[in-house]
Amino acid sequence: MSGSDKRIIFINPPYERISPGYAFIKHITNRSPSLGLLHLAAEVREHGYEPSIIESDILGLDADDVADRVIEARPRFVGITLFTVGVVESSKIARKVKAACPETIIIVGGPHMSSMGQETIERFPEFDISVQGEGEKILVELLHALDRGDDLANVRGLIYRRNGRAVLTPSSVTPNELDELPFPAWDLLPDFPKAYPLAIYDYPAGPVATIAASRGCPFHCKFCDTSTFGARVRFYSPQKVFEMMKYLNSRWGVRHVLFVDDLFLASRLRTTEICNLIVESGLKMTWSCAARVDTVRPDLLDL
Template sequence: MKVLFIHPFGSNWLGTGTDITTIFNLMPPLGLLSIAAFLEARGIGTEVIDCYATPMPAETLVAEVIRRRPDVVGFSCTTSSFLEGYSIAERIKEKAPGITTVFGGAHACSVGVGLLDTFPAIDYLVIGEGEQTFFELVTNLDHGGSGIPGVGYRENGKGVISALREHIANLDDLPFPAYHRLPQFPKRYILPLFSYPKAPNTSIISSRGCPYQCSYCDRSVFSRGFRFNSPEYIVEHLKMLNRDYGIRHVFFYDDLFTTDRARVARFCELKERERLPVTYNCIARLEHVDAELLRLLKRSGCWQVNFGIESGDPEVIKKHRKFYGLDEVQRKLQLVRDTGMRVKGLFMVGLPGETEESIRRTIDYALALPLDEINVTKFTPFPGAPLYATIREQGEFDENWPLMNCLNFVFVPHGMTREQLEGLYNEFISRFYRRSRIHWGYTKMLWKSPHSVATFLRHLPEILAFELKQKW
């Protein structure tokens, strides 16, 4: 048995133009790598093609798949990459109909078995966590998926699922992701520029799920439960990355790294004791942050803390997530900076119920916060998010899957226009970054993040070419 995993590109980052984002931000497909490692530990051969790291024309990719002669090809797709992944699956089926195709990832989990009714080149879906489900499926293909929890299959021509898969109780039972299946790891992979002090670097995930229920978040893969690796497991994971790949900085890409305070405290203690030469970034919720926790993070090598702020309008916040006091946000972000770590704010534009006034309120609020940098996404109503069910009642929604990547305004709230949203989005970015305080902050990156500066300068021709193309 041989399984080949494909991570389709499918970016369509701004709808048009050349995508240069992967030059400055490319993280390994950790979900695929975790399943691959699980299969390998049970004697099943695996290979991985990450189309982000190794882009190639569809014809070349299909020829490569046929050359490798896998028994099963597994696709992990977001909503924006699903149709590209499906197109590849169709071509594989045309050339080698005996190859079994399996789709998983966020889009398969959120849309569900109905995909099997309209996309015939898909043989099976993996719904939910993939490790145990994928293993049971590929070792029981003769049974057609029937009776395997978490597998979507066809019965009398219609997509069905026998039962949902229970979550893996102990994440420490999982092997470390199969990074060795990425030929260019870690050289080709990089965290966002200026968000790390050292290279090589990468991302890791040490927990699954989130106990909160924000209106815009898709929780269809891991649902609302919260499970996590032990501090001991995390430290061993970091040791392996440092020893085997020379990794010097990681980004904990958990939805909420700081949810379990005891775990974080123990991790900080162990990492500090081990003197492990790996710094890190993490994502935290404002409710979890206090001076004691921040000191623990700093002592153990935390370099930057990211916070999902989303909006500076109290009514918008109340509608879409657990409410927090806007004055309290400023106080806690300042605590992070006073402890000696960078602060990044995550915002969203175009949420249902927003107006030009509320968005401008968010812009002014963001400029008043002690932030080192921001990330502003364009709200996208994903099928697995709570508000998806009523999204068409709240505005104009162009459900064009390839453009649903948080970089295109596929949804426009009532009372606004797409042009208006684009203008406010550009104003947000421009006003934040064209300030002397931010300029000075990036000037300090010459010695704080020299690898980022070198990478930026090395790719300056591509940046200038893109800027020129956008103007014309």
């Protein structure tokens, strides 16, 4: 393995989502892939890296299985998305990979790291570096810095280890122009979209895929974690959202989109523009989203 190795394996680690005794409902639970990893994979590929994705739960893999796949491939980089419920299993993967491939660099990110990044890096030495917040631009800068052997202190938005202690670099600026980001790398998912159904109540006319048409939320509800990651709202343009939907339909046969935005209906005008593009084009797709009740209007429902 050398600095010329551009391979990076992204891992959505195994989670125990089904309580004991309820395994019989597993086939109707949410099996959607990590949209965040699909965005990261697309971005690093634009910059010459060679990503692949392991969706642990969807493939029926436990921590040992995932680690074995990584060890067999021996990539230079591994990226793991972390929710709190997946930290322990992810640490098992990282420890086993590090024992067999100590030169592999383990990079972690995701919601857990945005809220408890320093503590996690200090507690789990098998995690080398954490990317904080929205990771597309930060991760590319990090990979370039590692390729060049640069000091990581010069890369914003990181937590890394120096002499056994976690070092935080200044926060990075979140992307403003979402339209500049490439489409998620759906092509890296085996048997997409058939193998990735949503929960049955979100599956009216599949095949189905998820899209995040915006990031952030204008509200600051105390029970919500959005403020942990920055609540500033940024939107894909209506035309870009429509193009993603058309691409999913023409390339993959997707017939339903679930918008997973923090608040898809944050802009009534923008939502109306998206709906009008769908109606005027005759695109045979349906969509669904979650919303605050006070953002839903009869005229939108009519569209």
